[in-house]
Amino acid sequence: MFDRYESGEQAVLVHVDLDDEVAREDLQELKLLASSAGVETLAVITTSKSSPHPKFFVGSGKAQEIADTVAALDAKVVIFNHALAPSQEKNLETLIKCRVLDRISLILDIFAQRARTHEGKLQVELAQLRHVSSRLIRGWTHLERQKGGVGLRGPGETQLETDRRLIRGRIKNIQRRLEKVEKQRDQGRRARMRNDIPTVSLVGYTNAGKSTLFNHITNADVYAADQLFATLDPTLRKMSLENVGSIILADTVGFIRHLPHDLVAAFKATLQETREADLQLHVVDVSDERRAENIDAVQTVLQDVGADEVPQLLIYNKIDAVDDIHPHIDRNEDGVPIRVWLSAHTGEGIDLLVEALSERLAREMARYQLKIPPAESQWRGVFYELECIVDEDFSDDGSWLVTVNMSETEWLRLVKRDSNLINYIVESGK
Structure with missing residues (x-):
């Protein structure tokens, strides 16, 4: 559809x-983005301006310098570390004679490479189509030609209008399919809520170490690498915590400052896990000089998706890359954990994270000692499934002596299921 200059793997960064x-x-982030996209950087051109130039974003002299550099190095693509207007892209490509990408297009390309699941590919395609649709009118003047010839005469619409119509149709089709995915996710969340299983969502700036941490505490095998957007598709794992029981841990896509709005909208279903979580683990790369700005960028995206009011536990990761920092927990004036300092790479401080998680998620828990007769042995399977058994034994008459620890909500649900359960209580307490 798009008659543009061929993209390549060798680039000039601006x-x-x-x-x-x-x-x-x-x-530095632009260089990491380019590397993550598989691009070889031939040169980096920098300049300072009070505001973007309306025609080239950079000044006309700097634009000519970029063109000369591209010609000298035989670069195949120029990547700007900024969002460009469609007209600026077109003007730059006309002058430079090679493909020009802006920051948003580069991020979308990385997402396209990383998507593995059918849902993830649909989400990326939706974001790309929304981005491209705004660039048809200026970027591809050849599309303005009228269709003609034998078998091609018809409604009289231009090729540009045809392509716009095709894109609109494809966007609507993808949106319908993603709505089905969102409904399926809602059903899963409702099931977890019925079972009173807390959900913990990992959030954070891209490359903060979320997937490495996720793998360490769940023994999962999620792809983790020292690159931006290594994780794209969400992963959920069940784990057990002392004094809490089973929880669901969700690893989500990393955020980045000025994350394209089309991308946020496309990943609405995925980011729903973050919005509906009981607790967010906000993972921060403590070795990054811009960690305060990264935290603000994450909070901005969370606000965009309506997840900024979910309780957070800050995880200061990568302490192994910083001198004189040891694993520890920071608490507020009430003694509640608010920050955990650890290294997901070495495993230092993981035990402190588990401790802090247990404290933050521990709701009103109730402990019951029960004596269940042999005829009601089905309760043994129920309690094992809930992973709430603290101690168990058998009496001489074959009764099952068991101590369980669970939330009051879960206990009341079981009593509602069978009121006879109350008759088996030997002792109760918080």
């Missing part, structure tokens, strides 16, 4: 240091 701190980007 970074503009703007006066506006809100719009300012990080050059």
Whole structure:
């Protein structure tokens, strides 16, 4: 559909240091994004401007310098560390004679490479189509030609109008399919709520170490690498915590500052896990000089998806990369854990995270000592399934002596199922 210059693996990176701190980007992050996309950086061109140039984003002289650099190095693509207007992309490509990508297109390309599940691929395609649809009018003037010839005469619409219509149809089709996925996720969440199973969602800036931490505490085998957006598709695992019982831990896509709105909208179903969680583990790379800004960027995205009011436990990760920091828990004035310092890579402090998790998730728990007659042995399977057994034994008459620890909500649900359960209580207490 798109008659553009062929993209390649060798690129010239362009970074503009703007006066506006809100719009300012990080050059090192651009290099990491390019590396994550499999791009070889041939040169980096930097400049400073008070505001973007309306025609080229950079000044005309700097644009010519980029063109000369591309010609000298035979680069195949130029990547800007900023969001470009469609007209700016077109003007730059006309001058430079090679493909020009902005920061948003680069992020979308990385997501396209990382998507593994059918849902993830649909979400990325939706974001790409939304992004591309705004660039048809200026980026591809050849699409303005009228269709003609034998068998091609018809409604008289231009090729541009045809492509717009096809894109709109594809977007609607993907949205319908993703709505079905969202309904399925809702059913799973409702089932967990009925079973009173808490959900903990891992959130954080990309490459903060979420997947490595997830693998360490759940013994999962989620792909983890030292690159941006290594994890794209969400993963859920069940684990057990002392004094809490079973919980669901969800590993989600990493966030980044100025994350494209189309991408946030496309991943609405995935990010729903973050919004519906009982607790968020906000993983922070403590070795990153911009960690405070990264925390703010994550909070901005959480606010965009309506997940900013979920309770958080900050996880300061990668302490092995910083001198004189040891694993520990920071608590507020009430003694509640608010930060855990650890290293997911070495495993230091993981036990402290489990301790803090147990404290934060421990609801009103009730402990019951029960004497269950042999005729009611089905309760043994129920309690084992709930993973709430603290101690058990058998009496001389064959009765099952068991101590269980569970939330009051779960206990009341079981009593509602069979009121005779109350008659088996020997002793109770918090």
